[in-house]
Amino acid sequence: MPIEKVEKIWMNGSFVSWDDAKIHVLSHVVHYGTSWFEGIRCYNTKKGPAVFRLDAHLRRLYDSAKIYRAEIPYSIEQLSKAVIETIKINNLNECYIRPVAFRGYGEIGVNPLGCPVDVAIAVWRWGAYLGAEALEKGIDVCTSSWHRPTPGTFPTMAKAGGNYLNSQLIKMEALANGYAEGIALDANGTVSEGSGENIFVIRDSVLYTTPFASAILPGVTRSSILTLAKKLQYQVIETQIPRELLYIADEVFFTGTAAEITPVRSIDKIVVGQGKAGKITKELQKEFFDVVHNGNDPYQWLTFIG
Ligand code: PMP
Numbered sequence: 001m002p003i004e005k006v007e008k009i010w011m012n013g014s015f016v017s018w019d020d021a022k023i024h025v026l027s028h029v030v031h032y033g034t035s036w037f038e039g040i041r042c043y044n045t046k047k048g049p050a051v052f053r054l055d056a057h058l059r060r061l062y063d064s065a066k067i068y069r070a071e072i073p074y075s076i077e078q079l080s081k082a083v084i085e086t087i088k089i090n091n092l093n094e095c096y097i098r099p100v101a102f103r104g105y106g107e108i109g110v111n112p113l114g115c116p117v118d119v120a121i122a123v124w125r126w127g128a129y130l131g132a133e134a135l136e137k138g139i140d141v142c143t144s145s146w147h148r149p150t151p152g153t154f155p156t157m158a159k160a161g162g163n164y165l166n167s168q169l170i171k172m173e174a175l176a177n178g179y180a181e182g183i184a185l186d187a188n189g190t191v192s193e194g195s196g197e198n199i200f201v202i203r204d205s206v207l208y209t210t211p212f213a214s215a216i217l218p219g220v221t222r223s224s225i226l227t228l229a230k231k232l233q234y235q236v237i238e239t240q241i242p243r244e245l246l247y248i249a250d251e252v253f254f255t256g257t258a259a260e261i262t263p264v265r266s267i268d269k270i271v272v273g274q275g276k277a278g279k280i281t282k283e284l285q286k287e288f289f290d291v292v293h294n295g296n297d298p299y300q301w302l303t304f305i306g
Contacts, residue, residue, distance in 0.1 A: 003124055006090040010082050010121040028103035028115040033162030035102035036064035039257045042087055042095045047295030049093035050302035056220045064158040065101055070117050072101050086121045096126035138265030138276055144170040144182035148192040148215035156215045167195040186215040191241040197254035198222040202280050207236040221255040228287040251278030261285045
């Protein structure tokens with residue numbers, strides 16, 4: 001996905017021009033993957049531009065840093081304001097937002113504690129991650145030969161830069177084999193999630209999704225779907241999912257800030273349900289898009305850009 005350059009990036013409390021948002025090659029993050037980040041979207045809703053679930057995303061950013069004993073030197077309120085200001089200063093009304101905190105230049109060596117925690121916020125124009133067509137027709141995916149981290153290795157509840165080496169292996173293998181995405185299994189061989197999406201499986205009108213302990217990132221879109229599914233009075237069960245349930249499901253979809261609600265039409269060349277977005281997937285998409293496109297927000301998920 002190409003990055004479309006804009007004017008300014010927020011860096012450690014002030015705006016710098018896009019081309020000046022640089023770091024030293026001996027920054028800790030470059031060598032040891034020491035970063036925590038978020039992917040957030042600002043939608044141009046019918047009621048005006050609004051950021052989707054800004055508080056939940058920033059909370060996860062602070063949680064991610066805390067797991068790694070890092071303190072972000074700004075309050076959530078300050079970063080929340082900085083996100084809005086970064087969108088405004090770049091005159092965008094629809095964009096992807098990437099806040100990142102990282103261990104910067106200080107000392108070299110595994111111990112990160114002597115390195116500062118630097119923070120940046122970048123925004124740029126961005127469309128649907130897996131393509132607009134994917135939202136209707138669904139995508140072909142595979143199970144990955146790469147597994148998610150086993151317990152006691154990498155904390156998957158943290159959205160840490162280093163974790164994405166695992167995601168990259170999953171994604172590259174899927175693409176190399178002609179699939180749009182890969183589904184990784186966890187240490188037990190049960191389903192975990194996609195390289196950058198959580199997963200929902202539907203059978204007999206019951207929704208199943210994998211729990212935190214299945215080595216997933218606690219997705220903000222996942223939690224939104226849990227709310228919307230309950231509103232539509234569907235039963236949702238957070239439980240371990242055996243791989244074979246994927247093959248006999250009526251519907252399967254991915255959730256994520258980038259993927260939104262993307263139906264899966266085949267897994268390992270086995271067709272899922274009717275091989276296109278199913279009934280419940282469509283109902284959930286409708287509810288979700290009513291918030292982010294129409295700006296109808298009974299859940300207080302939107303922060304409107306004043
Ligand atoms: N899992 C992983 C590994 C991810 O990178 C993402 C994207 N942030 C998700 C799940 C979905 O999370 P969210 O809905 O918060 O974007």
